[in-house]
Amino acid sequence: MPLPLETCVFQTPRYFHHHHCHHHLIHQCLQPLLLRRHYHVQTGFSKHATYPHPIRNWPEAIARDVSSLPATLGRQINDQPDLDLLYFEPYIPSYMAKDVFEFLRAELPFYRVEYDINRGGIQAHIKTPRYTTVFGVDDTSYFDTDGAVVDKPPAAGSSSSTTKPANAKPPRYAPRPIPQCLDLLRTSTEAATGCTFNFCLVNYYASGADSISFHSDDERFLGPEPAIASFSLGARRDFLMKHKKPATAAAAAERVDAKKPLKLPLGSGDMILMRGRTQSNWLHSIPKRTGKNQDDGGRINITFRRAMVKAGTDNYYNYNVGTGPVYRWDAQSRQMMLWTSKED
Numbered sequence: 001m002p003l004p005l006e007t008c009v010f011q012t013p014r015y016f017h018h019h020h021c022h023h024h025l026i027h028q029c030l031q032p033l034l035l036r037r038h039y040h041v042q043t044g045f046s047k048h049a050t051y052p053h054p055i056r057n058w059p060e061a062i063a064r065d066v067s068s069l070p071a072t073l074g075r076q077i078n079d080q081p082d083l084d085l086l087y088f089e090p091y092i093p094s095y096m097a098k099d100v101f102e103f104l105r106a107e108l109p110f111y112r113v114e115y116d117i118n119r120g121g122i123q124a125h126i127k128t129p130r131y132t133t134v135f136g137v138d139d140t141s142y143f144d145t146d147g148a149v150v151d152k153p154p155a156a157g158s159s160s161s162t163t164k165p166a167n168a169k170p171p172r173y174a175p176r177p178i179p180q181c182l183d184l185l186r187t188s189t190e191a192a193t194g195c196t197f198n199f200c201l202v203n204y205y206a207s208g209a210d211s212i213s214f215h216s217d218d219e220r221f222l223g224p225e226p227a228i229a230s231f232s233l234g235a236r237r238d239f240l241m242k243h244k245k246p247a248t249a250a251a252a253a254e255r256v257d258a259k260k261p262l263k264l265p266l267g268s269g270d271m272i273l274m275r276g277r278t279q280s281n282w283l284h285s286i287p288k289r290t291g292k293n294q295d296d297g298g299r300i301n302i303t304f305r306r307a308m309v310k311a312g313t314d315n316y317y318n319y320n321v322g323t324g325p326v327y328r329w330d331a332q333s334r335q336m337m338l339w340t341s342k343e344d
């Protein structure tokens, strides 16, 4: 019989179906009450029909430490036009960052997404140059206590309270709830930034050969001036930022000093909040690394975002999960390996 949520030291979303084996129950009876609560809440796995496999919850010690973050106050970086960053250096202190990195790399399902695009009439097949995964659902829906996706009632007086959009496409992907190990970090990040997040995207750069090219996260489904919190774990990698090209020559003349590119060598545990006019005016990238730094090792990036409409959910699952096979970290060979369920 699960304890009521309000007695939990760390709130665990109710969609987690706790698995109690007999051995655990006997063990729990011998524990003092407080310990028993800890034990109940912080052991086991996050489970959901959409997950390829259960995802382990934080060990108790890490869960407690995560709830005490951030380790430092954010430093504002806004000395360039349209730039508004809050840099936590670090958010997760180094004594924790290593464990957090190893844990997430070992526990999360990853994908290597491929897709076709049409660039000015030219068809191209894109192989995403990194491992990705995503959890969350846009603001129009939530997960109920059974883990089912439920539409929120439309706001009173909104146009959608009387009519459903005629062009509403059926969803292509079943959204996945954010597992406990990432949701504790989401909650901490919301408290540290005052922002709200309903999506968690994860990138794994296996080596210096993995990268993300210059882009901005300015999709319409994020709404105007989106805030995106971006965590780094593992190998240090350069995060490059450059101002978008001015639309006209007049605008260019006005902004002679506006294009100075920025290089932030992000270390393990760092978090950078991008907000305000940043996404609409700046591009960012993690370039490939060659030479002696190429084999520095893997890096995990976690971004928390808030998608406003259903189109955002489909877009994020399409480009970060897709329809291909699952990869998992193999501790023996120390690399991502194709993974298939043993029940298949």
Ligand SMILES: O=C(O)CCC(=O)C(=O)O
Pocket (backbone or CB within 6 Å): 201, 203, 212, 217, 230, 232, 239, 284, 285, 286, 301, 303
């Ligand atoms: O890995 C990073 O730090 C950046 C990731 C990123 O820009 C993205 O996922 O949109």
Ligand SMILES: [Fe+2]
Pocket (backbone or CB within 6 Å): 215, 216, 217, 284
């Ligand atoms: Fe990005």
